[in-house]
Amino acid sequence: xxxxxxxxxxxxxxxxxxxxxxxxxxxxxxxxxxxxxxxxxxxxxxxxxxxxxxxxxxxxxxxxxxxxxxxxxxxxxxxxxxxxxxxxxxxxxxxxxxxxxxxxxxxxxxxxxxxxxxxxxxxxxxxxxxxxxxxxxxxxxxxxxxxxxxxxxxxxxxxxxxxxxxxxxxxxxxxxxxxxxxxxxxxxxxxxxxxxxxxxxxxxxxxxxxxxxxxxxxxxxxxxxxxxxxxxxxxxxxxxxxxxxxxxxxxxxxxxxxxx
Amino acid sequence: xxxxxxxxxxxxxxxxxxxxxxxxxxxxxxxxxxxxxxxxxxxxxxxxxxxxxxxxxxxxxxxxxxxxxxxxxxxxxxxxxxxxxxxxxxxxxxxxxxxxxxxxxxxxxxxxxxxxxxxxxxxxxxxxxxxxxxxxxxxxxxxxxxxxxxxxxxxxxxxxxxxxxxxxxxxxxxxxxxxxxxxxxxxxxxxxxxxxxxxxxxxxxxxxxxxxxxxxxxxxxxxxxxxxxxxxxxxxxxxxxxxxxxxxxxxxxxxxxxxxxxxxxxxxxxxxxxxxxxxxxxxxxxxxxxxxxxxxxxxxxxxxxxxxxxxxxxxxxxxxxxxxxxxxxxxxxxxxxxxxxxxxxxxxxxxxxxxxxxxxxxxxxxxxxxxxxxxxxxxxxxxxxxxxxxxxxxxxxxxxxxxxxxxxxxxxxxxxxxxxxxxxxxxxxxxxx
Numbered sequence: 001x002x003x004x005x006x007x008x009x010x011x012x013x014x015x016x017x018x019x020x021x022x023x024x025x026x027x028x029x030x031x032x033x034x035x036x037x038x039x040x041x042x043x044x045x046x047x048x049x050x051x052x053x054x055x056x057x058x059x060x061x062x063x064x065x066x067x068x069x070x071x072x073x074x075x076x077x078x079x080x081x082x083x084x085x086x087x088x089x090x091x092x093x094x095x096x097x098x099x100x101x102x103x104x105x106x107x108x109x110x111x112x113x114x115x116x117x118x119x120x121x122x123x124x125x126x127x128x129x130x131x132x133x134x135x136x137x138x139x140x141x142x143x144x145x146x147x148x149x150x151x152x153x154x155x156x157x158x159x160x161x162x163x164x165x166x167x168x169x170x171x172x173x174x175x176x177x178x179x180x181x182x183x184x185x186x187x188x189x190x191x192x193x194x195x196x197x198x199x200x201x202x203x204x205x206x207x208x209x210x211x212x213x214x215x216x217x218x219x220x221x222x223x224x225x226x227x228x229x230x231x232x233x234x235x236x237x238x239x240x241x242x243x244x245x246x247x248x249x250x251x252x253x254x255x256x257x258x259x260x
Numbered sequence: 261x262x263x264x265x266x267x268x269x270x271x272x273x274x275x276x277x278x279x280x281x282x283x284x285x286x287x288x289x290x291x292x293x294x295x296x297x298x299x300x301x302x303x304x305x306x307x308x309x310x311x312x313x314x315x316x317x318x319x320x321x322x323x324x325x326x327x328x329x330x331x332x333x334x335x336x337x338x339x340x341x342x343x344x345x346x347x348x349x350x351x352x353x354x355x356x357x358x359x360x361x362x363x364x365x366x367x368x369x370x371x372x373x374x375x376x377x378x379x380x381x382x383x384x385x386x387x388x389x390x391x392x393x394x395x396x397x398x399x400x401x402x403x404x405x406x407x408x409x410x411x412x413x414x415x416x417x418x419x420x421x422x423x424x425x426x427x428x429x430x431x432x433x434x435x436x437x438x439x440x441x442x443x444x445x446x447x448x449x450x451x452x453x454x455x456x457x458x459x460x461x462x463x464x465x466x467x468x469x470x471x472x473x474x475x476x477x478x479x480x481x482x483x484x485x486x487x488x489x490x491x492x493x494x495x496x497x498x499x500x501x502x503x504x505x506x507x508x509x510x511x512x513x514x515x516x517x518x519x520x521x522x523x524x525x526x527x528x529x530x531x532x533x534x535x536x537x538x539x540x541x542x543x544x545x546x547x548x549x550x551x552x553x554x555x556x557x558x559x560x561x562x563x564x565x566x567x568x569x570x571x572x573x574x575x576x577x578x579x580x581x582x583x584x585x586x587x588x589x590x591x592x593x594x595x596x597x598x599x600x601x602x603x604x605x606x607x608x609x610x611x612x613x614x615x616x617x618x619x620x621x622x623x624x625x626x627x628x629x630x631x632x633x634x635x636x637x638x639x640x641x642x643x644x645x646x647x648x649x650x651x652x653x654x655x656x657x658x659x660x661x662x663x664x665x666x667x668x669x670x671x672x673x674x675x676x677x678x679x680x681x682x683x684x685x686x687x688x689x690x691x692x693x
Contacts, residue, residue, distance in 0.1 A: 119268055127265065127600060127602075131597070131606070
């Protein structure tokens with residue numbers, strides 16, 4: 001309940017701020033099919049997410065949530081249509097430019113956390129710094145890493161532990177640290193709470209919201225009970241069906257607020 | 261960072277990585293061994309004789325003459341009559357002459373009948389003269405000078421008496437028991453077949469076969485005697501004065517080695533000897549004969565080198581197979597690396613770094629292994645095969661081999677690297693979803 005009240009008190013301020021900002025994600029006429037013959041898995045006429053907005057994307061298994069996230073990450077290429085991220089024509093970028101853009105601007109937390117098991121925690125996180133090639137000095141990167149570990153309540157000794165030696169909870173937090181180490185403007189989170197019980201899930205969400213800060217966040221889950229943590233709820237089914245409906249924060253107020 | 265990821269990744273796949281490492285190490289070692297043996301044999305080969313301009317024997321073929329006279333291998337040719345030797349000796353182009361009489365053995369080692377001119381004029385390697393480690397050259401008709409290996413393996417010392425046997429078998433029932441030879445000197449190690457030969461006087465050898473014979477004058481001694489005061493073997497000058505081995509006139513000898521006053525006349529004299537009508541003779545140029553022999557052996561050597569090369573290729577294909585086989589379990593991690601910003605070329609590089617790391621470590625291990633192996637086998641190779649390993653063990657060809665292997669590693673690792681490069685990100689990320 002505390003989280004919900006907190007959300008209520010800050011919602012109007014966030015709404016005002018978010019509405020002033022340019023869209024972080026702009027999707028138009030987006031279609032994606034895995035094969036030429038198969039019907040499109042994703043078919044969205046238009047969709048926008050404002051900068052700093054935290055969007056909850058839900059849908060049943062197999063509805064195309066992960067496919068949409070992969071399209072937003074650039075790990076899949078649209079069959080048709082455009083995706084603009086942070087005012088950049090993301091889907092029109094070359095593979096190389098897209099890799100660079102993703103490394104510098106998008107943080108991804110996977111369902112399975114996808115840490116590289118044979119690397120230590122520090123190596124897993126520093127790999128993201130290395131590939132982003134942001135010319136951040138080692139001292140600054142180390143300071144940022146320690147700051148993130150503090151915020152994520154990870155003891156410093158885990159830095160040298162191999163990723164596969166960590167508990168699930170620790171792996172989750174390391175995955176968040178890796179996603180946030182380069183201060184991404186866009187954070188994409190794919191069902192990281194599916195294996196957690198309610199208490200652990202609430203604790204994780206508080207932590208995530210706290211460290212995500214002003215980053216735009218797309219959070220995917222099939223558990224609709226989590227929409228209360230977000231500025232807006234989008235159903236993947238509705239997105240695909242509502243052919244030319246642009247959804248913004250004002251159109252979809254969290255149910256928790258409506259109830260309040 | 262890439263090398264850290266590559267090293268950690270290999271450490272994760274410890275078992276397969278170690279097996280691959282072993283397979284590459286063994287194959288590179290094999291290739292290096294073949295290359296070293298080849299180059300060392302070639303060096304050994306070319307150093308067996310130097311400074312001898314012509315070798316003359318009965319017509320039997322260039323290689324047979326070379327093998328029997330220089331390498332003490334094979335059956336000696338029919339003898340050359342004394343009058344022919346005398347004719348060669350009196351030839352104005354001839355500076356010196358070494359008669360060699362072959363056909364006997366001592367406990368499996370070849371016995372060579374010769375004169376002190378052998379010790380004066382025979383040279384090996386880079387025109388190195390024979391040196392005595394102990395004693396002196398022939399001091400009396402039944403003197404013998406033994407090679408370093410014989411003295412070492414049979415424990416001979418100066419003053420010991422030895423019996424020679426008729427024929428070339430390692431076991432002979434026809435021993436010249438009544439003509440024991442006394443060791444007057446032991447030669448320094450040369451790394452040539454000289455180390456495995458027993459040198460006896462022509463006189464002693466002939467007496468062992470036919471009984472005592474007296475020859476007051478000899479053409480063999482003429483030129484050598486003229487030079488007796490010129491050569492630099494001071495240590496046995498006194499023995500020359502006491503016993504002149506060149507003074508003996510043999511009925512015939514197996515082979516004659518000639519040194520010419522001017523090397524340019526070698527071809528001309530070779531032609532003259534080969535055309536001789538008095539007695540059919542054959543003269544060969546040792547350098548050319550060695551080159552022909554090496555050409556024959558070179559084919560075998562090329563075959564061995566080729567086979568070893570194929571073994572290395574197989575090992576490298578094994579490396580590519582190992583990397584390809586592990587790709588399936590790595591697709592997820594590759595997709596993660598791509599998601600956090602590693603481009604396809606970076607992944608290509610990562611897989612190639614892993615392959616290169618394995619090959620570089622294998623090459624380093626192979627160099628150590630081969631160096632250790634050669635060092636351990638050095639005495640055995642020299643005693644059994646007469647192969648003397650000289651430094652440096654690894655030469656230009658070893659460097660070329662390793663560079664070629666690294667080049668091949670780069671090529672074969674392209675297969676798994678391209679597989680990683682092409683692999684869709686999406687498939688990897690959702691592998692476990």
